[in-house]
Amino acid sequence: MSKRLDTFLLLTTTLFLLQCSEAPYIQLAANRIVLVELFSSTN
Amino acid sequence: MIYGDSLVVLSYHAQDYDTFSNPVSKARARLYNPGIEPSCIFDGGSPVYIQNPDSFRVRYQDYILGARAQTTSLKMEFDTIKTELDSTQITIGVNVLPTESLADPANLRLFVVIYEKIVPYLSSFPPFDTLHAFFVVRKFLPDTLGLDLTFLNFPNSFDTVFSTQIENWDLAQIGIASFVQDIQTKKVLQAVKKEF
Numbered sequence: 718m719s720k721r722l723d724t725f726l727l728l729t730t731t732l733f734l735l736q737c738s739e740a741p742y743i744q745l746a747a748n749r750i751v752l753v754e755l756f757s758s759t760n
Numbered sequence: 761m762i763y764g765d766s767l768v769v770l771s772y773h774a775q776d777y778d779t780f781s782n783p784v785s786k787a788r789a790r791l792y793n794p795g796i797e798p799s800c801i802f803d804g805g806s807p808v809y810i811q812n813p814d815s816f817r818v819r820y821q822d823y824i825l826g827a828r829a830q831t832t833s834l835k836m837e838f839d840t841i842k843t844e845l846d847s848t849q850i851t852i853g854v855n856v857l858p859t860e861s862l863a864d865p866a867n868l869r870l871f872v873v874i875y876e877k878i879v880p881y882l883s884s885f886p887p888f889d890t891l892h893a894f895f896v897v898r899k900f901l902p903d904t905l906g907l908d909l910t911f912l913n914f915p916n917s918f919d920t921v922f923s924t925q926i927e928n929w930d931l932a933q934i935g936i937a938s939f940v941q942d943i944q945t946k947k948v949l950q951a952v953k954k955e956f
Contacts, residue, residue: 723797723798726798726810726811726816727797727798729816729817730798730800730810730816730820731771731893731894731895733816733817733820734767734769734800734820734894734895735769735894735895737767737769737824738767738768738769738895749766749828749830749831749832749950750766750767750768750836750950750951750952750953751766751767751768751802751803751824751827751828751951752768752770752802752803752804752937752939752948752951753767753768753769753770753800753801753802753824754770754771754772754788754792754800754801754804755769755770755771755772755798755799755800755801755895756771756772756774756785756788756789756792756794756797756798756799756800756801756807757771757772757773757797757798757799758773758775758777758778758797758798759773759778759779759780759881759891759893
């Protein structure tokens with residue numbers, strides 16, 4: 718994978734997760750909360 | 761597509777050359793062996809790699825929805841009275857409540873995580889811009905092995921308090937998370953987060 722693509726994927730992934738995590742709260746039936754663990758590198 | 765507080769995001773930087781590399785990230789990398797980066801792990805499942813930028817959003821949504829569809833036997837919350845942050849110390853009270861009998865609590869571990877939501881850093885490549893990393897994990901409490909919850913079972917809840925010194929962190933960006941994980945299957949049963 719090229720460095721440029723790698724950086725782009727990290728950026729888009731992070732922004733997507735940031736957007737998801739900041740959205741308004743929705744009460745789920747079992748109050749189910751999902752853990753997303755992201756492995757990435759800065760350079 | 762709204763997940764809100766039903767999503768806890770943690771970011772690990774396990775490579776030696778990484779600005780934010782730390783023992784916690786390396787320990788989690790040893791647990792999952794994620795390989796290609798960036799990769800995401802949803803509720804302790806297999807690492808998910810997206811190499812086509814056009815497909816990542818749909819695939820991630822599928823994984824999030826799939827994880828949310830799983831039922832759980834645990835409720836978790838931070839104790840609002842015991843959980844405090846000041847300029848030198850952070851204290852975190854956690855409550856874990858089984859909502860039904862647990863099939864196999866022998867391998868359950870409780871983890872508490874301190875992270876910074878946004879951290880600036882200087883790119884090492886031209887034009888050496890200031891970039892930002894998100895959800896940067898700083899510390900695990902009590903440690904990366906977690907607190908043994910073997911004794912946990914319905915209908916008894918479990919309360920505990922952790923405390924640690926503030927290190928070189930931006931107080932305005934500190935968040936805390938906690939989750940319960942089966943260390944054999946790696947499955948995460950429940951999680952919770954709070955930002956100050």
